[in-house]
Amino acid sequence: MAELITYREAVTRAIAQEMRRDGSVVFLGEDIAAAGGVFKTTKGLLEEFGPTRVRDTPISEExxxxxxxxxxxTGxxxxxxxxxxxxxATCWDLIAVExxxxxxxxxxxxxxPLVIRTANGGGLRFGAQHSQAVENWAMMIPGLKVVAPSTAADLIGLFAASVRDxxxxxxxxxxxxxPVKSEVPDGELVDELGTAKVVRPGDDITIVALAAMVPRALEAAEQLQQDRGISAEVIDxxxxxxxxxxxxxDSVSRTTRLATVEENPRLCGWGAEIVSIVGEECFWDLDGPLTRITTPHVPLPSSDSLEDLTLPSVERIVESVAKALG
Amino acid sequence: MTTTEVPTDIDRDTRLALYRQVVGLRRFEERAHRLFMEGLVKGTSHLSTGMEAIAAGVAEAMRPDDLTFCTYRGHAHTLARGTPMDGVMAELLGRANGVCGGKGGSMHLTSVEHGVMGSYAIIGAHLPIANGAAWSAQLRGSGQVTVCFFGDGATNIGAFHEALNLAAVWKLPIVFVCENNLYMEYTPIGEVTAVEHPAADRAGAYGLEPIIVDGNDPDAVYLEASAAIERARAGEGPTLIEAKTYRHGGHSRADPGDYRPEEEVDAWLARDPLPMYRERLLELGIDAEELDAIEQERQDAVDAATEAAKAGPLPDPESAFTDVWADGGSSWRN
Known part of the structure; x- marks a missing residue:
């Protein structure tokens, strides 16, 4: 059996699953208990697990x-x-240096053994200080694992794996x-960190994406197939x-081409690392340029019309991939 | 602040233990300084010479399973919990037999088996972390108390204030000990702080009592720490202690500290905790021979630790690539 739930509901379910399983799991943050989270991702946790294990804090990130x-x-x-x-940025010393x-x-x-969960990225018109995609900040620090799911089922399974790590x-x-719904199987879900997933098979190019860029890459792949007869493999x-x-x-060796779709700004984005690895280790299999599709190197604007111009769009992915294929 | 009368409610064994601590810490720091000047201790080192009574007095008041969080000036606090001198000296020399296998160094001394949960080199960062250990003890009902040492300079960084507030709101079993040695690195703390007593004058903002203790008097520190630890263990929440003291040397390395007025240095040298405490013990009727024997034993321990450290092997080159992750390795890809 399976049911459709939102990514938001998946967060609540993931935390509850792990707190039910292990009494040493505790949860703290701003407005997470009585208020149920500013994104309503933690509703009902205080009621189920009580104020000792689900704890509101002052606005004190450090x-x-x-x-x-x-x-x-200490256990x-x-x-x-x-x-x-x-x-x-207000507690980066604790995260990166301690x-x-x-x-x-x-x-x-x-x-x-801890998990720091956070609302990341753009698309909600929040402007430059509440929309950053900071996955590359975390990725560049030795000692931190970095996870970013794109679906409700992946969220629950990867969250469980993170808590148990x-x-x-x-x-x-x-x-x-x-608010996006996707299908989630019944019962306990536990996934594995460090595993990418081929979410659409294809032959002509590999598109590697993360989080909110995955559904955009999938839509772009569909358009590329329908409109131009290009078969793109998409990896989450x-x-x-x-x-x-x-x-x-393995995928690029087969398709001979690579594009990354990144929400983080251009410089030192995660795709640069992947492009570099592919360039070094897969060079002789390549038939075309390695392509990075990113947010340009600008802070995010607030206006919807401007934000839509900066985040990688389905159209931009389609055009960039078509160009890479000549 | 100044304790002129001699406390009477400390037993003889405790006083001898305090003396042993102060002597041992002094001899160790003198040796660490010499080894630094000889080029055997690399990088940097921050000594507690002149400030030993605080680490000694607090450690003697702690239970073996209590937890200590130190700063980069943490040799004394690490040793005072019973961490063997050999392992600490070898760590300063970057040897494989150091407490952190040579990967921590002078500023990151850690010995979890002795309750020393780490030495943290970013000013103020470890106050929030120490809160976490105290929170954990509260959640687990372990009865452990956490003690967090820091300098006067830390009282002007945000983490200090965030940590004090949270500790008070959550009634955490923690004792914050501010070692006010009058200088934040090279600058007099009074020149950069809006209040006279950088820790105690802030205590009221977090609903805590302002407590100032003579940090050069092992008895006074021991009594104040014992009371604070007892309160924490009884569930009565945190205490902030400001211990006034003075560095005999500079901030770090070869800094002679010559930005300090001569008369100020002289006045504090006259209140050196080591000879003062020896004098007190003699007045209390303890034999000079007994104190001499303690001094000799501690000097021998420092000599032996120095030899063990010098004889220690360099770290295995492979160890540069271990313990990034809990699986023991450093791999980030398949």
Whole structure:
């Protein structure tokens, strides 16, 4: 059996699944308990698990992440919410300099099993300070795992895997996906980090996408097939760290072409790393230029007409892929 | 602040233990400085010379399963919990037999088995983390108390204020100990702080009592810490202690600290916790021979630790690539 649920409902279900299973899982953040979350992703958790395990905090991101880290070091498995991923900047020391390095600096004496979940990315007209796609910030720090699901089922399964992982995981929920429904099987879902998924098979080019860019890539692939007879394979990366390069390299070896679709701004976006790996390890299989489709290197504007110009659109993906194929 | 009368409610064994701590920490820091000047301790080092009474007094008040969070000036606090000198000295020298296998160094001393949950080198960062350990103890009902040491400079960074507020609101079993040595690195703390007592004058903002203790008096620190730890263990929430003290040396490395007025240095050197405490113990009727024996034993321990550290092997080159992840490795792709 399966049912259609929203990406938003999947968040609640994922947290509840893990809190029911393991009493050491605790959840903290701003407005997550009594208010049910500003995106209504955590409704009902306070009622089910009580105020000891589901805890509202002050607007103190360093205090939130620090509390999660210290608790994780001493036997708990905290889930910390940072309301918008833009606010990572206010607690980046804790995430990048403390959490990510604790295990290494102590030669393995300290382990930090926690999940930092956050609403990431654009599409909701929130402007430059509440719309950033920061997956590349997290990806470039040794010691952080980085996960970004595109569907409700993937969200639940990857979230469960993140909570059960012994390492710190930055879990990015693309906020424009919250109202989107997709099919979720019944029962407990547990997925595996570091596994990309071929979500549409094809022969002529591999399109690698993440989070909200996956449905756009799929729609673009459909148009490319219908209008131009181009068969595009679409891969949902799902997890930037660990990175499933095997699935990507196998696909590109077969299709001989690659395009990445990234929501993060151009410079040092995650696609650059994938393009570099493919360029080094798959060079002799290639028949065309490696193409990156990204948000341009600008802050995001607020106006819907301008935001739609900056985020990679289905049309831009179609045109860029067609151009890459000559 | 100044404790002129001698506290009477501390037993002889505790006083001898405090003396042993202060002597050991002093000898260790003197040796660390010498090894730095000889080029054997690389990078940087921040010494607690002159400030040993605080680490000693607090550690003696802690239970073995209590937790300590230190700063980059953390040799003394790490050792005071019982971490062997050999492992700490070897870590300063970057050797494989160091407590962190040479991957932490002077600023990141950690010994989880002794309750030393790490030394953190970004000012103020570890106050929120220490809260987390205290929160965990509260959730697990373990009865553990967390002690978090930091300097006066940390009181002007945001994390200090976020952490104090959360600790108070959540009534966490934690004791914050501000070692006010009057200088934030090279600048007098008074020149950059709106209040006279950088920690104690802020306590009221978080519903806490302003507590100032003579940080050069092991007895006074021990009593104040014991009371705070008892409150925390009883579920009465956090305490913020400001311990006034003075660095005998500079901020770090070879800094001679010559930005400090001579008369100020002289006044504080006259209040050196080591000879002051020895004098007190003699006045209390403890034999000089017994104190001499403690000094000799601690000097021998430092000498042995120095030899063990110098004889220690360099880290296995492979260890540069271990322990990024909990699986022990550093792989980020398949």
């Amino acid at each position: 205090a939130i992440i620090g509390a999660a880290m210290g608790a994780a070091m 708990m498995r905290p889930i910390a919410e940072i309301m918008f991923s833009d606010f990572f 959490i990510a390095k604790a295990r290494y600096m102590t030669a393995g004496q300290v382990t930090v 012994e390492d710190p995981v930055v879990f990015l929920e693309q906020k424009s996906l919250y 990366v799902r997890s930037l760290v660990p990175l499933d390069t095997r699935t990507i390299l």
